[in-house]
Amino acid sequence: MWEFWKRHKRKLYVTLGVFGSGYLLYKLYDTQRRKLADLERELAGERENDELVKAQMQAHFENIQRIADTTTLPHAMLYLSSRVAEELDLSHLTERLMKGKGQPNTLTSLEKLELWDRLKILSFTRMVLSVWSMTMLSLYIRVQVNILGRHLYIDTARSLGASFLFEEADLIDRNDLQQFLATADFLSNYGMPSLISNMQAAATEVLKGKQLKDLFDATVLLETIVQILDMFMSTGSPHHWVDYLMPQDPKIFKTAVSSDDSGLSDFTKFHQLIGETRAVLSSAEFASVVDISLKTVVDALVEDLKLQQGENNPLSNIPLAKLVPRVAQMGLLLLEEPSRHRFIQIIRKITEVEVFFTLLYANMPTLKDL
Numbered sequence: 001m002w003e004f005w006k007r008h009k010r011k012l013y014v015t016l017g018v019f020g021s022g023y024l025l026y027k028l029y030d031t032q033r034r035k036l037a038d039l040e041r042e043l044a045g046e047r048e049n050d051e052l053v054k055a056q057m058q059a060h061f062e063n064i065q066r067i068a069d070t071t072t073l074p075h076a077m078l079y080l081s082s083r084v085a086e087e088l089d090l091s092h093l094t095e096r097l098m099k100g101k102g103q104p105n106t107l108t109s110l111e112k113l114e115l116w117d118r119l120k121i122l123s124f125t126r127m128v129l130s131v132w133s134m135t136m137l138s139l140y141i142r143v144q145v146n147i148l149g150r151h152l153y154i155d156t157a158r159s160l161g162a163s164f165l166f167e168e169a170d171l172i173d174r175n176d177l178q179q180f181l182a183t184a185d186f187l188s189n190y191g192m193p194s195l196i197s198n199m200q201a202a203a204t205e206v207l208k209g210k211q212l213k214d215l216f217d218a219t220v221l222l223e224t225i226v227q228i229l230d231m232f233m234s235t236g237s238p239h240h241w242v243d244y245l246m247p248q249d250p251k252i253f254k255t256a257v258s259s260d261d262s263g264l265s266d267f268t269k270f271h272q273l274i275g276e277t278r279a280v281l282s283s284a285e286f287a288s289v290v291d292i293s294l295k296t297v298v299d300a301l302v303e304d305l306k307l308q309q310g311e312n313n314p315l316s317n318i319p320l321a322k323l324v325p326r327v328a329q330m331g332l333l334l335l336e337e338p339s340r341h342r343f344i345q346i347i348r349k350i351t352e353v354e355v356f357f358t359l360l361y362a363n364m365p366t367l368k369d370l
Contacts, residue, residue: 068145073344076137076184081335083188084133087196088126090328093119116212116321123324125203126331128228129196131301133187134334135293138344139353140245141184143280146361147273148180176270183246183253183274191244202232212321221315221323222302229294239282246281250274280360289356293347300346301330 097115100107107115187195206227216224233241247253250271280286305326306315334343347353 068141072144072181072184073138073141076141076188077134077335077341079185079188080133080137081332083192084126084130084335085332087192088122088129088331090119090122090126093122094325116324119328120210120212120320120324121200121203121207123328123331124207124224124228125196125200127327127334128203128225128232129199130331130334131225131294131297132199132229132232133195134341134343135297135347136241136245136290137184137187138347139286139290139293140187140277140281142357143277143286143360144181144184146357147276147280148177149361150363151269151273173269176268176273179253179270180273183277186247186253187245190247195244198235199228199232202228202235205231210320212319212324214320215317216320216323217316217318218302218306221305222298225298225302226295229298239287242278242281246274246277285356289353292350292352296346296350297343300343301334305330 093115096107097112097119100112100115206224210224253274302315308326309315
């Protein structure tokens with residue numbers, strides 16, 4: 001045995017070394033394989049969580065979108081319509097003109113001319129204001145929905161560590177959510193007086209050189225509406241029109257709409273939502289969307305007026321005096337209930353609008369950024 005060991009000890013050492021090295025390599029390989037398997041399971045779990053978050057977020061975002069389309073926007077449009085009809089009531093002017101027509105001696109020629117001139121200005125004011133407010137309100141509410149969607153995504157992702165049930169997560173304080181959605185009525189409640197004043201000033205400036213006997217066609221009408229809009233939008237500081245749509249000071253607004261100010265803090269989720277909304281509305285991208293939307297609505301409006309005139313009475317070479325009543329009527333028709341409002345549907349289908357809101361909603365952090 002001793003002789004065998006002396007003759008073969010070198011080979012045995014080599015063999016043992018080979019087996020030892022092989023075992024060590026196997027252990028290293030097995031450890032690495034286990035780590036890779038654990039990493040793959042972890043990544044698979046993260047992907048599963050990510051997909052779960054996206055599915056839950058999509059479901060709740062669609063629910064909020066549905067609420068916005070069926071409740072928030074119809075309510076806001078109905079209230080806006082009543083406020084415009086109330087603040088820009090033209091019946092007293094038309095009644096006086098009709099009375100003067102039936103009783104020629106009740107009005108002097110100068111009084112008739114003044115009444116017609118005021119009716120002309122207010123009719124265009126009401127129509128252009130309706131175009132602007134309908135367009136802006138529909139876009140504003142969509143901005144609200146998309147910003148809420150982004151916050152719901154983040155809050156849902158964070159809540160997964162505690163529970164996979166979205167309904168159990170306190171995402172956004174209910175009062176903050178309600179107050180944020182309530183800003184859809186800010187235009188009607190607070191922005192209307194200044195909006196009317198500035199829109200009327202723009203209409204007065206554009207129409208001051210146009211006489212009631214001047215002949216209008218579709219092109220002249222379209223140019224007149226666009227000129228009023230351009231003058232209104234360019235008057236004042238950049239993005240001055242944002243103040244018609246939402247509060248400058250969220251704290252004052254929150255205090256005004258809150259029935260209990262005992263729980264008000266210096267900065268809440270409401271302030272954050274308002275700040276993000278104002279940032280979106282003040283962006284160059286949103287300004288571009290507004291410009292495209294307004295021009296598209298004006299084009300569609302003039303086309304509607306042409307169709308209403310009919311083939312036998314085309315919108316061509318019509319004295320402004322005959323066009324004024326139709327312009328006044330269109331102002332209220334523009335603020336119909338949204339579900340049957342083709343102008344709102346037109347805005348939604350504009351390619352640039354769809355792209356803008358797709359990017360706005362997609363502009364959110366991934367799970368890794370949370």
